[in-house]
Amino acid sequence: MLALCLSLPCGVALAQDVTLTIESWRTGDLAIWNEKLIPIFEAENPGIKITFSPIASADYDTSLSSRFAEGTAGDLIACRPFDRSLQLFDAGYLAPLSDLAGMANFSALAQMAWQTDDGKTPFCVPVASVIHGFIYNRDAFDELGLEPPATQADFFSVLDQFKADGSYVPMAMGLHDRWEAATLGYENIGPSFWKGEEGRQALISGKQKLTDPQWVLPLEVLARWKPYLGDGAGEHTHTDSQNVFTLGEAAIYPASSQEIAELEAQVGFQIGAFPPPVAEDGDDCFISDESYIGIGMNAKTPHREAARKFLAWLATPEFANLYANALPGFFPLSKSAVSIDDPLAQEFLSWRSRCASTLPFTSAPLSRGTPSLVQETWAAASDVMNGTETPEKAAERLQAVLTAARLSH
Structure with missing residues (x-):
């Protein structure tokens, strides 16, 4: 030393x-x-x-x-x-x-x-x-004199105006990969109906079921989306729908915040974002975080x-x-x-x-089981959006999966 x-x-x-x-x-x-x-x-x-x-x-x-x-x-x-x-x-x-x-x-x-x-x-x-929400083409909104929607009624009003104008696909969203319908659709808008963590915790405890109205209603909203997604949406991958938006062909794009850097590097127009519209005016706002x-x-x-x-x-x-x-x-x-x-x-x-x-409701512990509630939610949400299953039947299917998972544990 x-x-x-x-x-x-x-x-x-x-x-x-x-x-x-x-x-x-x-x-x-x-x-x-x-x-x-x-x-x-x-x-x-x-x-x-x-x-x-x-x-x-x-x-x-x-x-x-x-x-x-x-x-x-x-x-x-x-x-x-x-x-x-x-x-x-x-x-x-x-x-x-x-x-x-x-x-x-x-x-x-x-x-x-x-x-x-x-x-x-x-x-x-x-x-x-x-965080999940909606990214939009500011230039397209300005052309039609529109503001980002705050409620579900506002949301469909904006979609209708873009559809009537015909210059843009109202909303770019592919259904081929299936997860988009669940993650960017159901679990994006759903928390405003089931009240975020309050609903998720009630589902975990068994106090609520996926067949309850607050869980079925957002599926009914999703069932109305497809006419606004443009031709071929059922076969579009998420990459396809992203391309439609970044090329300036669509007005709205359901998205995860992790896409921000990628989108900003590709678009040649001004973009903004708005949170999931609430069910009705005056309702509390919830986000999938x-x-x-x-x-x-x-x-x-x-x-x-x-x-x-x-x-x-x-x-x-x-x-x-x-x-x-x-x-x-x-x-x-x-x-x-x-x-x-x-x-x-x-x-x-x-x-x-x-x-x-709020967290996605398909997070643990509800995702523990076979078949997985995550995978089944992908399928149910996409089937509802494609019109091959009713919201009520989809909810019954998901609740059956959840019930089986509870019994197995």
Whole structure:
């Protein structure tokens, strides 16, 4: 030690730098982490280096499980919401984070996707959600002198005016991939009918059924959409409908906020956004604020202290602002107020201040069962929109799936 002090200033830490590896399925975020996020953390935490190591989304779950079993998984783990990450925690692969500094910065709803069913043990820091709503062609609206609709009656009035004018497809939405009808249709507009978390929790507890009026009514609304979707909508993929909108051929586009950057890079006209119209004038506003990504810690990381320091940083207002502006459309879940430079992303985010956030009702635990309620909701919503099943029959089918799942558990 004396010899070392002769060659180094005494008091300087002698330990070597620690390098932490982040596992993720977000391959497109590599440059953002390397250029905008990691350098800030490393500058504030000398001695800790971060390597962002993404894997293609389709391979992520299988690859990660294999490497956990082999003991080769990274120190920090990007967490998908609900059961996929809960299974990793139950297997002992993710560490509990109950005592992590900063977890109090997240609401109970924000933590719900990354905690045990009893709500007592979080295992991933909530990082971001995506919000669903409607993006519209401002230029097209201006041409017809229209304003974004606030109610369902307003919404159909706008669609009717675009249909009568004939210059634009009133709404670009493909039905071929099926998930759009559920995610961008039923679960987008539905919370205004079933009152967001109030309805979702009542469904979980068994106090409500999917055949109750508040769950059937949004399906009846969806059944009215198809005449406004343009020719061939039944065969259009989501990419097809996105192209129709970005080419300026459609007025309205049901969308997730995660599409913001992609859309802005392609359109040659002004775009805006509006939240799901409420059922009737004076009703409270609700938005589908879908938990998307968290980050947890490998329970067997040899760098526990450094990893926890990074996770605590994820809970800070500083990180929330950095992340929100680095990835417009992916919104931090901490209670900290953030301001986003991108106007469209800021518009989506502003809905949180006037609308109540809710999770998709097909999130866990209702998605546990065979067949999956998620997949069945895709099918039911698309069948209703295609006119091959009535809203009432679709609701009965979904309730039967939910009842079977309850019996199996």
